[in-house]
Every structure is written in C-alpha cells, then in structure tokens.
Amino acid sequence: MTVPPAENTATEPGPVPPPGCPAHTPAGAAGTGGATRLYGTVAATDPMGLYEELRAAHGPVAPVLLDGDVRAWLVLGYLENRDVATRSTHFSRDPRVWHGWTSGEIDPATSPLMPMIGWRPDCVCADGEEHQRLRGAVTAGLDQFDHHGLRRHITRFAHELIDGFCEKGEVELVSRFTEHLPMLTLTHLLGMSDESGPQLVHAARDLFKATETSLASNAYVLESLEQLVAVKRAQPGFDIASALMAHPANLTDEEVQHHLRLILLAGYETTANLMSNVLRMVLTDPRFRGSLAGGQMTLPEAVEQVLWDEPPLMVCPGRWAKGDTTLGGQRIKAGDMLLLGLAAGNVDQVIRPHGSSSVHHNRAHLSFSAGIHECPGQEIGRIIADAGIDTLLARLPDIALSIPEADLTWRSSTWARHLTALPVDFAPRAPHVPDIPAPLPAPPSRSGGEPAAPPRPENDPDPRHHPAPRSSWRSRVRRLLWRR
Numbered sequence: 001m002t003v004p005p006a007e008n009t010a011t012e013p014g015p016v017p018p019p020g021c022p023a024h025t026p027a028g029a030a031g032t033g034g035a036t037r038l039y040g041t042v043a044a045t046d047p048m049g050l051y052e053e054l055r056a057a058h059g060p061v062a063p064v065l066l067d068g069d070v071r072a073w074l075v076l077g078y079l080e081n082r083d084v085a086t087r088s089t090h091f092s093r094d095p096r097v098w099h100g101w102t103s104g105e106i107d108p109a110t111s112p113l114m115p116m117i118g119w120r121p122d123c124v125c126a127d128g129e130e131h132q133r134l135r136g137a138v139t140a141g142l143d144q145f146d147h148h149g150l151r152r153h154i155t156r157f158a159h160e161l162i163d164g165f166c167e168k169g170e171v172e173l174v175s176r177f178t179e180h181l182p183m184l185t186l187t188h189l190l191g192m193s194d195e196s197g198p199q200l201v202h203a204a205r206d207l208f209k210a211t212e213t214s215l216a217s218n219a220y221v222l223e224s225l226e227q228l229v230a231v232k233r234a235q236p237g238f239d240i241a242s243a244l245m246a247h248p249a250n251l252t253d254e255e256v257q258h259h260l261r262l263i264l265l266a267g268y269e270t271t272a273n274l275m276s277n278v279l280r281m282v283l284t285d286p287r288f289r290g291s292l293a294g295g296q297m298t299l300p301e302a303v304e305q306v307l308w309d310e311p312p313l314m315v316c317p318g319r320w321a322k323g324d325t326t327l328g329g330q331r332i333k334a335g336d337m338l339l340l341g342l343a344a345g346n347v348d349q350v351i352r353p354h355g356s357s358s359v360h361h362n363r364a365h366l367s368f369s370a371g372i373h374e375c376p377g378q379e380i381g382r383i384i385a386d387a388g389i390d391t392l393l394a395r396l397p398d399i400a401l402s403i404p405e406a407d408l409t410w411r412s413s414t415w416a417r418h419l420t421a422l423p424v425d426f427a428p429r430a431p432h433v434p435d436i437p438a439p440l441p442a443p444p445s446r447s448g449g450e451p452a453a454p455p456r457p458e459n460d461p462d463p464r465h466h467p468a469p470r471s472s473w474r475s476r477v478r479r480l481l482w483r484r
Contacts, residue, residue, distance in 0.1 A: 059329050162392060174276050269313065274312045277312065317340075
C-alpha cells in the first residue's frame with residue numbers, strides 16, 4: 001500500500017507521544033494505549049475543545065475509543081478528511097472490512113454502536129458497482145420532487161406548527177418546531193402518514209445518542225419502514241418508497257427498507273440540528289441578526305455559514321482501511337476503522353487560519369462529507385431549513401431569545417451535538433389563514449326572480465367552454481404542491 005503524497009497531508013504532526021502518555025491525553029478521557037474516549041463526560045460537554053486537544057497531541061489523525069473502548073482513528077485535518085472520503089481505492093465504506101468483528105472487540109448483539117457502524121444493504125455500506133446501482137435509485141427517488149412544490153409543502157407544515165403556539169407569545173423552538181418540521185416533511189416524502197412523525201422523532205434521536213435503548217429504537221424504525229414497504233408494494237404513490245421500488249436497479253424489499261431508513265435518519269438528524277443552530281445564531285449573533293435585518297445576508301447564506309461553524313453531524317462513521325498505509329503521520333493498519341471528523345476538519349487552521357472570517361458564500365465545507373458518498377439529499381435539507389425558518393421569521397418577526405445566551409445548553413454524543421432548548425418570546429398573534437380566493441358575487445336577479453345568466457365573453461360564445469366548478473381549496477393546493 002502506497003503512502004499518500006505529501007500534498008495530501010494538511011499539517012506536519014510532529015513527534016507522536018508514546019502510548020499511554022498522560023500529558024497528551026485529555027483529562028477525564030483517557031483510554032487504553034494512549035487513545036482518547038469519544039464518549040463520556042469530556043466528549044459530551046466540550047467536543048470541539050476535545051478535538052483541538054487531540055489535534056495538538058497527535059496532529060491531523062488521532063487514536064480514539066468509541067463506546068465500549070472500541071478502537072478507531074479520528075481524522076481531524078480538512079485535507080486528510082477529503083483524502084479518506086475520496087480515495088475509495090484505499091478506504092472502503094463496507095464495514096465488513098473491519099478487523100473488530102473477528103477480534104472480539106465488539107458484541108454485535110448488544111453494542112449501541114451497531115446502528116451506526118454495522119453493515120446494512122444500502123449504498124452507504126457499498127463500494128464500486130454495487131454502490132453505483134444503489135445510489136442511482138436513491139438519487140432518482142430524491143430528484144423526482146420539484147423544489148418549488150416542495151418548498152410550498154414545507155411552508156404549509158411550518159404554518160401548522162406555528163399555529164400551535166403563535167397565540168401564546170412564547171415557545172420552546174427545539175421541541176415544538178425544529179425537531180418536528182424535518183420529520184413531517186421526510187415522512188411525507190417517504191410515503192408515511194403524518195401521525196408517524198412524533199414516535200420516529202424520539203426513535204431517531206435515541207438511535208444517534210448510542211444509548212442502551214439504541215438497538216430497540218433502530219428496530220422500531222426498521223419495523224415501521226417494513227410496514228411501509230408492504231403498503232407501497234400494494235398501493236404505490238408519488239413518494240420515495242414507490243420510486244425505489246420502480247427503479248430499474250430492481251431493489252429488493254430489504255434494500256428498499258434500509259434505504260428508506262438511511263434517508264429518514266440522515267435527513268432528519270442533520271436538518272433538525274441545522275435548523276436549531278441557524279435559529280440560535282440568528283437570534284444571538286450580531287453578524288446574523290444585523291445582517292438579516294439589514295438585508296446584507298440572505299437566509300441561505302446564513303445556513304451555509306452555520307454548516308461551516310456548527311455542522312449538524314460532527315463525526316461521520318466510517319471508513320475502513322483496505323491495506324496498510326500512512327495518513328497524517330499515523331501508521332494505519334489494514335482493517336482499521338477511521339471516522340471522518342467533519343466539525344474538526346471545518347475549523348482546521350490550514351484552510352481557515354482566521355476562524356471568525358465569513359465563509360457563507362463557500363460550499364467547500366465537510367458538513368455533508370465528500371467524494372462519491374457525499375450526501376445526495378443535502379439540497380432537500382437546505383430547502384427544509386430555509387423555508388421553515390423563513391416562515392417562522394415572517395410570522396413572528398419580533399421573536400427573541402427569552403433567556404440569556406449563556407444559559408443555553410447542549411447534549412453531545414460521539415456523532416452529533418444537539419441544542420437542548422431554544423426558548424423564545426414574541427407578541428401573540430392569531431393563527432395563519434390560508435390565502436383563499438374570495439368567491440365571486442352572485443349575479444343580479446332577473447325580474448322573474450331567477451338569477452341572471454353570467455355575461456358571456458366576446459371571444460367565448462359557447463357557455464360550454466366555461467370551466468367546471470372547482471373543487472375545494474385544499475384539494476387544489478395538494479394537486480399544485482406535487483405538480484411537476
């Protein structure tokens with residue numbers, strides 16, 4: 001296995017500390033063999049600080065431990081992350097390459113890591129032609145939706161959620177808005193009922209936290225999607241589930257089920273976190289608050305800045321080395337697990353020497369990974385965040401944080417960092433009234449009491465050419481939303 005060329009190495013890591021060196025292991029995070037735990041108190045309270053300590057001690061690639069002290073490498077450098085994500089000849093996306101399955105390092109039946117690093121019959125766990133076959137079906141399923149129609153549908157969901165709290169003058173936005181709008185949108189796109197959203201929100205959050213109930217939550221998601229596949233086989237519709245089944249790639253029911261899981265979980269987690277982070281910065285950061293009010297920064301630009309500074313997924317599992325190699329000064333063995341440090345890579349001083357500088361016009365961040373496995377649904381995530389937040393700010397323009405910014409708290413796991421609450425207040429307002437065309441006035445009565453016939457347009461002598469009475473406004477809106 002060849003060593004990556006020098007131009008692919010972001011920084012000189014310098015001398016590597018000896019295994020177990022306590023001076024170079026963050027306090028409270030020490031594991032075995034000099035590796036640092038990516039779980040526990042330190043990782044949960046200050047993950048970004050932990051990444052910088054690891055960078056200072058080991059350079060752009062650091063040895064870490066996952067839940068149960070499972071060994072892995074965390075890639076911290078921006079260039080190294082891109083190197084791993086794009087060199088599929090050296091780093092596989094198929095977790096079956098990992099040597100941990102045979103070393104006894106993990107118990108697949110009980111480990112909370114399984115929903116994140118276990119093999120599944122989806123495009124994320126595939127390489128080469130198999131990846132192309134599966135990803136082609138996913139891309140086709142996502143691309144079938146017209147973005148303008150999708151935005152109108154998201155706006156309707158946002159209005160419904162806002163109507164639930166707009167008259168009270170106060171609300172906690174994470175639990176009442178940012179956690180629910182993405183799931184409402186995604187369940188509808190997949191072909192599920194709106195009522196399934198709340199339980200899936202809970203299961204998705206629990207799955208990403210890698211708790212003792214993560215396996216049960218993963219099983220609940222899969223069971224719900226198995227039922228959806230059975231329904232759509234019998235009654236296909238205009239949704240992602242039906243599109244996957246009809247694609248020429250000929251996906252099995254199991255493959256359809258797991259790709260629906262992938263779209264649901266990846267799309268929900270990233271978009272819910274993105275919305276929370278953007279709203280927090282709009283409400284608290286003078287660069288965003290002032291610029292948005294003054295028209296100098298659009299909301300899509302604010303979203304892009306947040307994707308650089310606070311990526312919704314901080315660590316992405318995983319890649320597995322196909323052979324012995326060297327990365328960032330570290331000797332990587334065949335079968336080793338590597339984790340993409342998306343948040344750490346985005347603030348790497350090699351590419352961002354001034355971390356506070358504006359980068360909202362630049363989409364070169366790592367927030368959606370890179371290479372052939374870059375997130376195919378990122379544009380839908382951007383649309384959900386942009387349309388949802390835009391609707392909220394239009395409905396409640398005086399919205400303001402109701403507690404000091406210093407009192408905001410986060411909950412972190414190995415993979416993501418969640419804002420726990422975002423309480424705000426505003427002037428109470430009435431619920432939203434849809435724009436419904438006013439009915440035409442009744443024609444004047446004839447002398448005999450019968451309504452007069454409507455005037456006939458000069459260029460339309462035949463009254464049979466007049467349109468038939470329209471259906472209800474709700475039916476018209478539903479047809480318009482999904483018309484391509």
